[in-house]
Amino acid sequence: MLEPIADLEVTAPEQHMGDISGGLSSKRARISGTDSLRGGEIVVKAQVPLSELEGYAAELKSVTAGRGRYALDFSHYEPVPAQVQQKLVEAYKPHHEED
């Protein structure tokens, strides 16, 4: 099975860098780079499975005291890890048997 992967760009004051990258790594994200902006802000770029980003707006808001923002864009499809596939197949079964 394949899942949609999004290109994510998070912009926030640099003191929140640790919290942001920590949060992302718990979401199967691959961080591809970090840039500094003028005015003490950083941009973290990463590729993250779309399914992991549910509720990310609220999470980012709480770790950056409302100052972080993010943008995401569909990038490509990638195979899902085995345990995620297992869940999806199980979720499908009951529904499938009704048909």
Next chain:
Amino acid sequence: MSYSTQQIRNVALAGHPGAGKTTLFEALLHAGGAIQTAGTVERGSTVSDFDPIEKERGHSIDAAIASTDHAGIHVNLIDTAGYPDFRGPTLSALSAVETVAVVVDADAGIGYGTRRMMDHAKARKLCRAIVVNKIDHAGHDLGALLESLRAEFGPEVLPLNLPADGGARVVDCFGSKDGDSDLGAVADWHQKIIDQVVEINETVMDHYLDLGEDGLSGQELHDAFEQCLREGHLVPVCFVSARSGAGVKELLDVAEKLFPHPGEANPPPFVKGAGSAAEPIEARPDPAAHVIADVFKIVNDPFVGKLGIFRVYQGTVRKDSQLFVDDGKKPFKVAHLFKLKGKEHVEVAQAIPGDIAAVAKVDELHFDAVLHDSHDEDQIHLAPMAFPKPMFGLAVEPASKGQEQKLATALHKLDEEDPAFAVEHNTETNETVIRGLSDLHLRVMLQRLKDKYAVEVKTHPPRIAYRETVSGKAEGHHRHKKQTGGAGQFGEVFLRIEPLPRGGGFEFVDEVKGGTIPGQFLPAVEKGVRQVLSGGAVAGYPMQDVRVIVYDGKHHPVDSK
């Protein structure tokens, strides 16, 4: 009062939540005489927050507009929401004004809303002013706040007036150099701001150095001041207490004397054409020229209908004017022209360059539409604003069956009002997904849906559009046979299935040799294959990145068809 373009001041109040923008808006309208008594946010009686949800929540959601006259000027005020969740209507309102007054709470200091609005106004080349509110509260250090504002936004942040008597009143430090204030001698601050202003160009600087301050004519100083505002060389600070009224009238005086009129600010960023062929166009605030106006706000009222609020940049819009919308061929007639006062509409005969007015019940209007009265002005639009992309998604469906159409219509109306709200239909998961800036944003939108349009919905997180694919090659065949009465049916196909590289989509390859499947049946075979792939194999998601090769089969000359 009838007024000319030079007498108009368009000012938006922006800033961090809770800074007191709505209260200041109310105080300014009261001081200018537009309203008899000032309402309060607590009692839900303000002109600006008339929406039931705003009253209930105690903060602004939508931008509200009202005007007041003061000492020979006509001030159009826009109150905006501080919460970043409602940035859509806030940012769109900024395109309609010359001056953004960023309101700062003297108790709380600089917040992210302060920075955000300062940045947006600067990026848009708008004149910026800072209004420090709540100066009458005891126990804060306004001197320290002023220093932190200057540290954050630059040394060009300088006061035009100063708090005095513990914040009970303010004293002018631009027009006057006498007296004392809570922040030290007026003369010191007077010197600082005059030095900053005369720096702006050499002519003024030379006059000042040769003749001293008294050698500058009032007009010369005024023009230098406007140039400072245009170029961001000066960000004036005013002190007020919206609650006690201290400094409120003085703020209107500042607007009258020093804030730019529509001809004095940076010209609006109009362009003609699209993409790289777009060329900047000048809109002159000339009442006799062709009309150019820009719709910066849409309000859908279930009773009044659609209201398009626009800012006139050039020419005069009159009752009964014929106006084109964007590149439309057919004009609409301005049946009624309104000025707004919160939720009230006051009919007017004309709107001159620089003014803000509204028309009702014109369905073609949309956010950022350009209104004009000649095809010479086709293809003109304002340079687009950088709106935050709505990222937070929620799938919605009507709570009761049969309301699908009603829901779609209502969502479309909400979509029109807020540039940071989007409605999309995901055909793959068959869901209607609404997108906004945050959970709060969408919750407010859903409450509007319920209160205004009487549609209740069920929500859930949007489904993820997973896909399936194959990892190795495989072969298979199927024989379809029906010979039990009636016309017989027969067909057999042999298929090979192979993975394609990621992003390869779907390929159907015909490698049938020797006509074992006649050509006319192949489209039917492909259709069947596609149908099965769209339903997936293991979890019901569409399959992609596969090549299906049909390489052999059997047919029957009579029964295959």
